[in-house]
Each structure stands twice: as structure tokens, then as C-alpha cells.
Amino acid sequence: MRYRILKAALVPGLFILAISAEATMRCEGGIAQRGDRTFEIEDLCGTPDLREPLSVVRGNDGALLTVSERWYYNPGPQGLVRMIDFRDGRVRRFESGGYGYRTFPGSGCSAQSLRRGMNRMELLGTCGPPDAQQTLPPIQTPGFGHGHHAVRHLPVREEWFYTFGSGQLSRIVTLEHGRVTRVETGRRTH
Template sequence: MRAYVLLAVLLMLASPSAMALRCGNRLVTDGARDFQVRERCGEPFWSDSWIGVDVIGRDTPLERQREVQWSAWYYNFGPRALMQRLVFRDGELQGTETLGYGVREIGDDCRANMDFTGMSNGELVARCGEPAARREASDTVVYRPGPSIENWREQRREEWTYDFGDTRLLRVLHLLNGKVMSVETLAR
């Protein structure tokens, strides 16, 4: 019995991380640097970035503010594989998110009557391509997770307009922090 338990433990230690992303025959795990991910997986088809500020020692004699660069990279591995969203903090991979199935060609899997709600901006670009028009605005949201600590995060509001051409309607998608929150239909 001990031999089986020992074998199981050794197999778990030898197996790659469950949170690893496989690009070809190479693995990408949390903590990898952005240049390593690019080397192993290639260029993402879409990327998004935003800024945050971490404040340590608020209301104390020594306050430190540190700007944090966030980015999300999107990979499409084709229609038989799931798309991936990789989130980086200051160039270091913080996590991966599995999205829906990929597409054969970027922008070729879009219909005017799709349910866009909940899609990430990367999924939207994969399915529908770049919007015909795009507007952006942002707010700053301050989180206070503990005494003397603040995290300032940019809350990004976007409006993406898609013109499907074959209809008399335009679709205006309202995104918050890279996710579609609502869809509005406008006449031309």
C-alpha cells in the first residue's frame, strides 16, 4: 500500500501544473515573464492594457505609491481548441482564463443577433473583428483592503459600434473593464 501512495505522490510532483498553458510542446505557468510567453506562444491576436497604483502607508509619515502595469493577452488556437486570456502584472503572468472555442479566421464568426453580453473584448475581436467605431472613458476606483493600504484601479468604460451592413441597424456594445455589459440597437 505504501508503494502505491509513494508512486501517486511522485506522479503528482512530476506532472506539470494544472494551471499551465501548453503552447505546442512548451508550457507556460504563472510567474513566467511576458517575453517568455511570447517566445513560447507567439504574438497574441489581441491585447489590452491598463494602469493601477498601489499605495502603501496611506496617512502615515512615509507613503509609497507604485504604478502597476496590467495587460491581458488573447490567444486563438483555432476552432477545435479553447481561446486563452493571459493576465500580466508588470510583465509577470498572474493567471490564465479559458474562454470559448476559437475561430478559424479572426472576425469571421459574427452575427448581428449574437448574445454579446459577458464576452471579453478579446473574444469579441476574435468573433467580430475590430469595431467600426470605438469610444473610451475611465474612472479611478480606490479599494482599501486594509489599514494604510490603497489600490487605485482604472475602471475602463468603452463603447464599441458594429455595423453589420446587411441590416438597417447598428449594434452598440457597452464594455466595462474589457467585458460586454449591455448591447444597444440603433437605427442608421
């Protein structure tokens, strides 16, 4: 992977450095920071391992346009997964997740492994890709602004379906804004 996390010194006189370090990420190509554009991040840090749309807006022609997205960089099991959130094509924030993965496992996880609050990369790293999935229509939310120019940010929602073997209860996982918001028990599988 082409990045490393900047570590701030824990010296009392360098408190400002610690704050600014949260807004940056070191990559092989240089230091990525808040406000950088998507193409600048890709140049500095390489192609992300996973891209996920978080919210969309409906354009004047009715088409859904991605407004915010999250990129994941997976360094493998020796490093922490790094996440970069973008809004309108610019870095909004950097986050760290749990340890990375060599490859995504198969669907051999247990139903108890699925829990609310997991992000997409954690879910994939724990249980692998779903056996089936579908994108749900966005929930309409009140817009901001006035009249017909109001911008409505619509969260991207998906349902992922996991099976655990013949005769076992399946699980339906709902993701919204890239996080698991619900885990339902489904039917027994054949």
C-alpha cells in the same frame, strides 16, 4: 500556434497534478506557469494574437500606466482560445475560451449575437471588428493604501459601435476589463 493545453490525469492519486496543471500552459518552447514574466511567455509561446489592457494606474506625472493585461492565443477552429492574465508584468492565471477562429468575420453578425459577458476575442470572433470605437475615461475608484501614495486601479473601458445595414438599429457595446458589460440599442443607420 505554438502552444498546447496541459491535460491532467484523472487518476485519484494524481489530484495534486490536476491542481498544478491549471497553473500551467504547454507551449512549443516549454511550459509556461504562474509568475512568469511577459517576455518569458512571448519567448515560450510566441506573439499573442491579441493583447488587451485590463486596468491602469495613474502615475505621479498623471500618465496612465498599464497594470494588468490579457493576452489571447487563437489556435483556429480546431482548438480552444487560451487567455493569459498578467498583473505587474507577471502571469496571474491561464484560462480557456471557446473554439478559435481562422480569421475574424466581417460585421455580418446579428444584433442578437451581442451579449453581456463575452470577452474581447469572443466578440471579435462573432462579429468582427466594430464599425467604430472609442476609449472612455476610466471610472475613478477608491484607492488602496494611505494618503497620496494610494494606488488606484482604473479599469479600461471602451465603446464599440456595430451597424447592421441601412435602416437597421445599431448597437453600442461597452467593454470593461475586457468583457462586455452592456449592449445598448442605438439609432437607425443610413
